[in-house]
Every structure is written in structure tokens, then in C-alpha cells.
Amino acid sequence: xxxxxxxxxxxxxxxxxxxxxxxxxxxxxxxxxxxxxxxxxxxxxxxxxxxxxxxxxxxxxxxxxxxxxxxxxxxxxxxxxxxxxxxxxxxxxxxxxxxxxxxxxxxxxxxxxxxxxxxxxxxxxxxxxxxxxxxxxxxxxxxxxxxxxxxxxxxxxxxxxxxxxxxxxxxxxxxxxxxxxxxxxxxxxxxxxxxxxxxxxxxxxxxxxxxxxxxxxxxxxxxxxxxxxxxxxxxxxxxxxxxxxxxxxxxxxxxxxxxxxxxxxxxxxxxxxxxxxxxxxxxxxxxxxxxxxxxxxxxxxxxxxxxxxxxxxxxxxxxxxxxxxxxxxxxxxxx
Amino acid sequence: xxxxxxxxxxxxxxxxxxxxxxxxxxxxxxxxxxxxxxxxxxxxxxxxxxxxxxxxxxxxxxxxxxxxxxxxxxxxxxxxxxxxxxxxxxxxxxxxxxxxxxxxxxxxxxxxxxxxxxxxxxxxxxxxxxxxxxxxxxxxxxxxxxxxxxxxxxxxxxxxxxxxxxxxxxxxxxxxxxxxxxxxxxxxxxxxxxxxxxxxxxxxxxxxxxxxxxxxxxxxxxxxxxxxxxxxxxxxxxxxxxxxxxxxxxxxxxxxxxxxxxxxxxxxxxxxxxxxxxxxxxxxxxxxxxxxxxxxxxxxxxxxxxxxxxxxxxxxxxxxxxxxxxxxxxxxxxxxxxxxxxxxxxxxxxxxxxxxxxxxxxxxxxxxxxxxxxxxxxxxxxxxxxxxxxxxxxxxxxxxxxxxxxxxxxxxxxxxxxxxxxxxxxxxxxxxxxxxxxxxxxxxxxxxxxxxxxxxxxxxxxxxxxxxxxx
Numbered sequence: 068x069x070x071x072x073x074x075x076x077x078x079x080x081x082x083x084x085x086x087x088x089x090x091x092x093x094x095x096x097x098x099x100x101x102x103x104x105x106x107x108x109x110x111x112x113x114x115x116x117x118x119x120x121x122x123x124x125x126x127x128x129x130x131x132x133x134x135x136x137x138x139x140x141x142x143x144x145x146x147x148x149x150x151x152x153x154x155x156x157x158x159x160x161x162x163x164x165x166x167x168x169x170x171x172x173x174x175x176x177x178x179x180x181x182x183x184x185x186x187x188x189x190x191x192x193x194x195x196x197x198x199x200x201x202x203x204x205x206x207x208x209x210x211x212x213x214x215x216x217x218x219x220x221x222x223x224x225x226x227x228x229x230x231x232x233x234x235x236x237x238x239x240x241x242x243x244x245x246x247x248x249x250x251x252x253x254x255x256x257x258x259x260x261x262x263x264x265x266x267x268x269x270x271x272x273x274x275x276x277x278x279x280x281x282x283x284x285x286x287x288x289x290x291x292x293x294x295x296x297x298x299x300x301x302x303x304x305x306x307x308x309x310x311x312x313x314x315x316x317x318x319x320x321x322x323x324x325x326x327x328x329x330x331x332x333x334x335x336x337x338x339x340x341x342x343x344x345x346x347x348x349x350x351x352x353x354x355x356x357x358x359x360x361x362x363x364x365x366x367x368x369x370x371x372x373x374x375x376x377x378x379x380x381x382x383x384x385x386x387x388x389x390x391x392x393x394x395x396x397x398x399x400x401x402x
Numbered sequence: 403x404x405x406x407x408x409x410x411x412x413x414x415x416x417x418x419x420x421x422x423x424x425x426x427x428x429x430x431x432x433x434x435x436x437x438x439x440x441x442x443x444x445x446x447x448x449x450x451x452x453x454x455x456x457x458x459x460x461x462x463x464x465x466x467x468x469x470x471x472x473x474x475x476x477x478x479x480x481x482x483x484x485x486x487x488x489x490x491x492x493x494x495x496x497x498x499x500x501x502x503x504x505x506x507x508x509x510x511x512x513x514x515x516x517x518x519x520x521x522x523x524x525x526x527x528x529x530x531x532x533x534x535x536x537x538x539x540x541x542x543x544x545x546x547x548x549x550x551x552x553x554x555x556x557x558x559x560x561x562x563x564x565x566x567x568x569x570x571x572x573x574x575x576x577x578x579x580x581x582x583x584x585x586x587x588x589x590x591x592x593x594x595x596x597x598x599x600x601x602x603x604x605x606x607x608x609x610x611x612x613x614x615x616x617x618x619x620x621x622x623x624x625x626x627x628x629x630x631x632x633x634x635x636x637x638x639x640x641x642x643x644x645x646x647x648x649x650x651x652x653x654x655x656x657x658x659x660x661x662x663x664x665x666x667x668x669x670x671x672x673x674x675x676x677x678x679x680x681x682x683x684x685x686x687x688x689x690x691x692x693x694x695x696x697x698x699x700x701x702x703x704x705x706x707x708x709x710x711x712x713x714x715x716x717x718x719x720x721x722x723x724x725x726x727x728x729x730x731x732x733x734x735x736x737x738x739x740x741x742x743x744x745x746x747x748x749x750x751x752x753x754x755x756x757x758x759x760x761x762x763x764x765x766x767x768x769x770x771x772x773x774x775x776x777x778x779x780x781x782x783x784x785x786x787x788x789x790x791x792x793x794x795x796x797x798x799x800x801x802x803x804x805x806x807x808x809x810x811x812x813x814x815x816x817x818x819x820x821x822x823x824x825x826x827x828x829x830x831x832x833x834x835x836x837x838x839x840x841x842x843x844x845x846x847x848x849x850x851x852x853x854x855x856x857x858x859x860x861x862x863x864x865x866x867x868x869x870x871x872x873x
Binding site for chain 2: 143
């Protein structure tokens with residue numbers, strides 16, 4: 068056919084997952100920060116900053132799942148059966164949290180605290196599960212004869228638990244810096260105070276994962292420190308240090324959008340590091356995107372639809388963010 | 403494997419209810435708006451606003467329950483995804499893309515644009531949403547029908563490779579299934595609307611809006627229920643041609659007698675061990691009449707197929723009877739309503755109205771029974787004739803599956819229970835009770851909510867607190 072369809076699909080899926088992590092990251096983070104903010108009005112404001120956009124953010128997850136099934140059915144089947152339990156936990160967390168979003172505002176005073184708890188619990192479970200999925204994925208998935216060859220609890224390792232916590236930290240900081248951008252007054256001051264230690268925590272997490280990953284996975288270590296990769300990988304740690312330094316600086320002054328953008332940069336750089344560690348495998352450690360690709364007839368057929376619809380989704384998402392720009396406060400809502 | 407099937411069946415059964423009502427309501431809303439534009443009778447507008455709130459909540463729940471489905475094919479049926487992903491993946495992806503396309507383009511205008519675009523453009527958006535829900539269903543039914551009657555593929559290195567997408571999509575059972583399911587969605591919605599109207603009438607709330615929705619539902623029922631029976635008959639003939647074992651199981655037809663028509667077993671208990679029906683009540687020749695449209699021609703019985711290729715006969719037999727029985731009750735209700743209308747008693751006959759309320763969920767139950775019939779009837783195959791369900795399942799331990807099944811059941815009942823409870827309360831408030839669309843925004847607020855659910859009002863009967871809502 069001349070076109071490298073698996074490559075195109077890999078790029079689409081990588082892009083979709085990246086958008087998902089960045090966007091749903093901050094709205095999950097708001098659930099993680101909920102316990103640290105007590106007042107009802109402040110909690111209302113926190114929720115309202117993401118209320119119009121959160122389900123748009125989650126569409127990327129559906130798209131990622133459907134894209135993986137189309138592009139790499141073998142990878143879809145192997146990954147999802149290997150990570151069965153964490154995926155189920157994640158989905159249940161997302162359901163709870165999505166419904167809490169809607170019904171919290173409609174619930175009576177006596178019932179609202181239940182929906183608050185559902186929101187906190189759902190967000191935490193979803194974020195932690197995603198981190199565990201990430202860690203287990205990097206750990207690698209054994210495959211024998213096109214099927215998952217490991218046990219039910221193989222995903223449960225010290226490394227995956229740590230990446231679970233690590234992703235919660237990253238999401239919490241994304242949520243916090245988003246709130247710095249979108250809120251004002253006492254709530255914003257409280258969030259800035261929370262974001263300072265969180266930024267240190269995220270930095271520590273990045274360093275720990277960067278050290279732990281090559282130590283625990285010799286194959287990834289070889290990949291990182293072999294020559295062509297090393298050259299274009301070397302900017303990543305430098306940029307991380309730079310972004311962190313700028314983030315610390317901006318959190319000290321009267322920050323607006325700065326911290327959020329810089330945290331997004333950190334997450335993006337982490338994602339790049341992850342991409343470099345596994346590319347071009349779709350199921351680490353040994354199955355490449357070409358091994359797992361679906362039939363070209365299927366990839367080509369669906370690509371037409373994806374190329375039509377994905378730009379539209381991007382467009383209306385951007386428009387939605389434009390409509391809801393500006394700060395949210397308790398008395399006036401959006402303006 | 404049983405647990406994986408129960409889990410999948412449970413989540414998919416929950417899921418199917420919401421899209422079906424979405425399809426039905428979307429078309430109903432398009433009709434209401436069309437009537438309003440033609441007659442400018444405000445009753446239609448009131449009804450439009452009322453049912454669009456229900457539509458919004460229902461759509462939201464469909465999205466949430468659909469998210470689970472997108473992943474369950476991999477978590478529970480990994481070998482199926484690997485084997486048939488080349489066909490089912492793209493069809494599923496197109497369904498998802500259609501749904502997103504809808505949300506992107508027209509749903510926002512339909513739900514929140516009443517004041518911002520002209521009536522013609524708004525009507526156009528409503529029609530597009532209605533068409534879009536049908537297109538979405540088309541993709542998913544193409545995928546399901548292909549699993550029932552696969553064609554247009556070849557098997558390369560143990561995997562399905564599509565060779566002709568037109569043949570894949572327009573596989574033999576697809577047109578019948580699409581028509582049957584589309585009508586089922588309409589019927590389920592019609593019965594829900596009719597029951598809401600009847601409930602209000604019984605409680606003494608008798609205004610033009612309530613009367614109009616009851617009347618429209620009863621007209622619809624009168625026409626669609628018999629049409630559905632005819633489509634179902636054609637669907638049955640098609641199944642007999644392509645999946646004779648399923649028909650034999652539906653009819654509890656074990657073997658042919660010597661040179662005589664096949665009787666129809668009305669009731670009985672199919673006993674797979676003894677290969678016979680116990681306590682059977684039969685009507686001679688009627689089976690031949692229904693399935694071959696002749697008096698004497700025979701069709702193959704279950705004993706002509708090896709036992710390992712047969713589905714669970716009792717389940718298929720009974721779920722089919724539940725569906726057909728409810729279908730006859732629907733036809734009867736439609737006829738009764740027409741008779742009452744002719745006598746001028748449509749809005750007063752308490753017996754009729756009580757029946758209409760009672761039949762409210764019948765469409766949904768019949769739809770679920772129909773799906774059980776066709777899906778269990780396909781067993782032991784997941785892709786008919788190509789892949790057995792036992793070979794498709796992912797290898798999870800019993801403990802793993804029990805845990806996740808328990809979690810799914812608990813969460814679904816809590817979450818969708820709350821959602822359905824809220825829907826019923828909305829219906830109980832009735833049309834016209836809380837004004838029109840500006841509820842969602844508030845005057846002067848440039849608001850375009852992207853969340854379908856935000857269209858529905860806040861705690862019913864309570865004032866909206868300024869702090870608790872954006873906008």
C-alpha cells in the first residue's frame with residue numbers, strides 16, 4: 068500500500084493517550100485535592116472549573132481503547148487481559164466519579180457528602196489504577212502464542228505500586244496548578260500552598276522513576292544508554308530540570324497560567340521518556356507495533372473516519388475551552 | 403467462562419437499555435419539533451422540552467455504560483478480539499466516531515441552542531441527532547450481525563482478514579436485525595412515553611400536553627407493534643436459513659415426525675438431557691405454518707445436530723416466549739387504545755390507563771428477552787461457525803472474575819439505580835412544570851454546556867442555589 072499504516076495508528080494512539088493524560092489528569096487531580104479543601108462553596112468552585120469539560124476529556128480514553136482494538140487487536144487483547152483487574156478498577160473509579168459530578172449538584176444537603184466521597188474515591192482509584200497500569204506495562208507482559216502468559220496478579224509489583232503513587236502526585240499537581248489558573252481568593256492561596264510541596268514530590272517521583280526504570284529493566288537501560296538514543300534522549304533530563312526550576316520560581320510569585328503550563332511540560336517530558344523506553348513495542352518487552360497490527364484492510368478503512376472526526380473533536384474541544392475561559396468564583400460562576 | 407459471560411451479559415444488558423431509549427427519543431423529539439414547526443401549537447414545544455431533558459440524562463448514562471464496553475472485549479474476550487478484531491474493531495470504532503461526531507456537531511445545538519439558532523436550524527440539528535443515533539446503531543448491529551452470519555472475510559494465519567467491507571456490513575442477517583432492533587427501540591420508547599402519560603392521567607393531571615403524548619404513543623403503538631411482528635417473522639425465516647439450530651431451539655423442536663407438519667410448542671420445559679419437551683402444550687402444524695408458511699413442510703430438529711453444537715435450549719425457548727408474549731400484549735394494548743379512542747374514552751378508561759402504566763417497561767423487557775434469544779441462541783459460537791465461545795474467553799481465575807463481577811453488580815446498581823431514580827422523578831414532575839430551556843444557562847450567561855446531564859434541572863422543587871451551579 069505504500070503507507071505505513073501501523074505507524075500512523077501508533078501515532079494516533081500515542082497522541083490520544085497523551086491528550087488523555089494531560090486533560091483528564093488535571094480533572095482527576097481535582098478529585099485528589101478535594102480532601103484538602105473543606106468548605107462546600109470552595110468544593111463547588113473546584114468542581115465547576117472542570118464541570119463543562121471533563122466528559123470531553125474522557126472521550127480520549129474511549130478513543131484510545133477503540134483505536135487500540137482497530138490498530139493492534141493482538142496488543143489490545145493481551146494488554147487488557149494481563150491488566151484485567153487494574154483496568155476494571157479504573158473503569159469503576161471513572162464511573163463513580165463521572166456520576167458524582169452530575170448528581171452532586173442535584174443531591175440534597177444530607178446526601179451531598181456521599182457524592183463528595185464518591186468523587187474523591189473514584190478519582191483516587193482511577194488515578195492510582197492508571198499509574199499501576201503504566202508501571203505494569205513498563206515491567207513488560209509475557210506473551211506465549213498470541214496470548215497472555217502470566218498470572219492474575221503479575222501487575223502487582225513494587226514498581227507498579229510506586230508508579231501508581233507517582234501518577235497520583237502528577238495528577239494532583241496538574242489539578243492544583245489548573246485551579247491556580249481558574250480560581251481566586253482564599254481558595255487559590257490554599258491551593259498555591261498545597262502546590263509547593265507537591266511540586267517537590269513530583270520532582271522526586273520523576274527522579275525515582277528515572278533511576279528505578281533502567282535499574283529494574285536491563286533492556287530499557289540498554290536502550291537508553293546505547294548511542295543513537297542517548298543523543299536525542301539527552302535533552303529530556305535537562306528540560307525536566309529547567310521546567311522544574313521555572314515551576315518553583317513561578318509558584319513563589321503571583322502565578323496565573325505559568326505553573327499549569329510548566330506542569331504540563333513536565334508531564335509531557337515524562338511521557339516522552341516513557342515513549343522512548345518502549346518504542347516501537349506496543350507490548351513490552353518484545354511485541355512491536357508491526358507484530359501486533361491488524362489487517363491493513365481494517366486499518367485503512369477506519370483511518371478515513373478517524374481523520375475526519377478526530378480534527379473535529381479537537382476543534383470543538385478548543386472551542387469549549389474558549390467559551391469557558393476565565394476564572395470561576397462562588398458567587399458568579401462563569402463569566 | 404460462565405462468570406465472564408455473566409459479567410459481559412450483565413454490563414451489556416444495562417448498556418443496551420440507554421442507547422435504545424436514546425434512539426427512540428431522538429426520533430420522537432424530531433417528530434415533536436416537526437409538529438410544532440408545522441402547527442405552532444405550544445403543546446408540542448412543551449413536550450419537546452420535557453422529553454429532551456429525559457433524553458439528555460439518558461444519553462449521559464449511555465456514554466458512561468458504553469465506556470465499560472469499549473474495554474470489556476479485551477478484558478473478557480481477549481482471543482475473540484485477536485481473532486476477529488480486524489472486522490469488529492473498525493465497526494466498533496466507527497460507532498464510537500459517529501457518537502463523537504454527534505456530540506461535536508449537533509447535540510450541543512439541540513440541547514442548548516434553542517434560543518441561539520433559528521427554529522429551522524435547530525430542527526435540522528434535532529434531525530441530525532436522530533439520524534446519528536440510527537447510524538450509530540447501524541454500525542454496532544452490523545458488527546453483531548456479522549458475528550451471527552459472517553461473510554466477506556478470509557482467514558489468514560488463524561485470524562480474520564476482511565476482504566470486502568460491503569459484504570461484511572451487509573451480511574445476511576443484518577437488514578432484519580437492524581429493522582427489528584430499530585422497531586424495538588421505538589416500541590420501548592413509545593411504551594415509556596405512553597406509560598408516563600397514563601400515569602399522569604390516572605393521578606388526575608389532565609392537560610393538553612399529557613393528552614397529546616398519551617395519544618401519540620397509542621397511535622404509534624397501534625401501528626408499530628403489528629409491523630414489528632411482521633418484521634420478526636421475516637427475521638425468523640432468515641434465521642431458519644442461516645442458523646437452523648437456533649430456530650430449532652427457539653421452537654423446542656427436537657425431531658420431525660413421519661411425514662407431517664411441525665407442531666408449534668406453545669409451552670413446555672425443554673429437557674436437554676432427555677432430548678424432549680416435558681409438559682408440552684402443542685398446536686399441530688402451526689410450527690410449519692409460521693416458519694415455512696406451508697401446512698406440511700418440515701424443518702430440521704435439534705437431534706439432527708450434534709449436542710455440542712446446540713445452545714441452551716430452555717433459555718432460548720423461554721426468552722423467546724417472553725418476547726413474543728409481550729409483543730402480543732403490546733398489539734392488544736394498541737388495539738384496546740384504538741377502540742377506546744373510537745368510543746371517546748381514551749383519557750378516561752382507568753383499566754386501559756392502568757394497563758398502559760403496567761406495560762411501561764414491557765418494551766425494554768421484550769428487547770432484553772430478544773437479545774437473550776439471539777445471543778444465547780448463537781452459542782456455543784461467538785462468531786457463528788468460526789470461533790467457539792470457550793476458545794474466545796480470556797483466561798482469568800474464578801477469584802478474579804468473581805471479585806470484578808461483584809464490583810460491577812454493586813457499582814451498577816448504585817450508580818444506574820440513582821440515575822434511573824432521577825429519571826423517574828423527572829418523568830413524575832411532568833411536562834411544562836419547570837419552564838423551558840433557560841434553566842440550563844440563566845439569562846445573559848454565555849453558556850454552552852458540553853455535558854448532556856447539565857440540561858436537566860437541579861433538585862426538583864428546590865430553588866437553584868447560585869453557588870452550586872455554573873452559570
